[in-house]
Amino acid sequence: MTCKTLVKFWVPAGNDYRATEVKCGWTDPWGDRVICPSCHWSSGRDILAREREIAADDAACRASGIGEY
Numbered sequence: 001m002t003c004k005t006l007v008k009f010w011v012p013a014g015n016d017y018r019a020t021e022v023k024c025g026w027t028d029p030w031g032d033r034v035i036c037p038s039c040h041w042s043s044g045r046d047i048l049a050r051e052r053e054i055a056a057d058d059a060a061c062r063a064s065g066i067g068e069y
Contacts, residue, residue, distance in 0.1 A: 005036040 003024040010017045011029045022028055024036040035047060061067060 003036060003039050005038065007034045007036055 005024045006021040007024060007028075008019055008021050009029055011020055020029060022034045024034055024039055026034055028034045033047075033051070039047070
């Protein structure tokens with residue numbers, strides 16, 4: 001993805017929270033992919049198709065004994 005939008009997250013930091021920003025398309029603090037609202041609406045189908053392809057590749061590798069990438 002070429003989007004440079006930063007998405008803000010609030011993550012636990014001791015007894016408080018702190019703000020952290022992550023670029024669209026990167027991994028968020030909880031391990032999921034970050035997608036900004038504009039990319040979600042413009043290319044959401046492409047992103048979901050790519051995620052399904054990745055899941056299918058991982059399943060095929062697990063079934064053949066290779067493991068995940």
